[in-house]
Amino acid sequence: MRNFRELRVWHDSIALAxxxxxxxxxxxxxxxxxxxxxxxxxxVSIASNTAEGCSRSSDKEFCHYLEISxxxxxxxxxxxxxxxxIGILDEQRADDCIERLRRLQKAINALIKKTRRx
Numbered sequence: 001m002r003n004f005r006e007l008r009v010w011h012d013s014i015a016l017a018x019x020x021x022x023x024x025x026x027x028x029x030x031x032x033x034x035x036x037x038x039x040x041x042x043x044v045s046i047a048s049n050t051a052e053g054c055s056r057s058s059d060k061e062f063c064h065y066l067e068i069s070x071x072x073x074x075x076x077x078x079x080x081x082x083x084x085x086i087g088i089l090d091e092q093r094a095d096d097c098i099e100r101l102r103r104l105q106k107a108i109n110a111l112i113k114k115t116r117r118x
Contacts, residue, residue, distance in 0.1 A: 001054065001056075001057070002053075002054040002062065003054065004050060004051040004053075004054040007050065007054070007111070008107065009050055009069075009104065009107045009108050009111055010047055010050045010051060012103075012104050012107065013046040013047035013050060013069070014047050016043055016046065016097075016100050016101065016104060017040075017044050017046070017047055019097070019100065020039060020040060020076070021040060023089065023093050024036045024039055024040060026088075026089075027083070027088050027089070028088055031088060035079065035082070035083055035088065039076060039083065042072050042075045042076035042079060043072070043073075043076050045068075045069070045072035046069045046072045046073050046076070046104065049065045049066070049069040049072065050065065050066060050069045050108070052065050053065025053066055053069070059115050059116065059118060062115060063112050063115050063116060066108055066111060066112045066115070067112065069108050070105055070108050070109060070112075073101050073104055073105045073108065074105065076101055077097075077098055077101045077105075080094050080097045080098055080101070081094070
């Protein structure tokens with residue numbers, strides 16, 4: 001069993017979730033149960049699936065959960081892009097979120113590759 005608290009990608013995904021919660025506070029009130037909740041759920045899922053994967057006994061299962069985490073990061077990137085295009089998130093904050101998400105996607109993919117080589 002791995003200790004998720006020792007994984008850089010877990011710490012980075014927690015930091016991203018906290019950042020996105022702050023960013024989405026500026027979303028319109030009518031989006032509270034729509035885009036706001038969806039984006040938040042996606043970024044929380046990145047950290048959650050990484051942690052859950054650490055509880056699994058095999059590298060294959062761990063990688064499976066990391067792949068789900070990457071999928072959640074892609075989902076969040078898509079939602080941030082939509083929020084930007086419909087005008088509920090300014091370009092600078094959207095681009096910052098997307099850059100953070102892409103760095104995290106790369107880091108998780110690198111961890112998957114490293115784990116598969118073990």
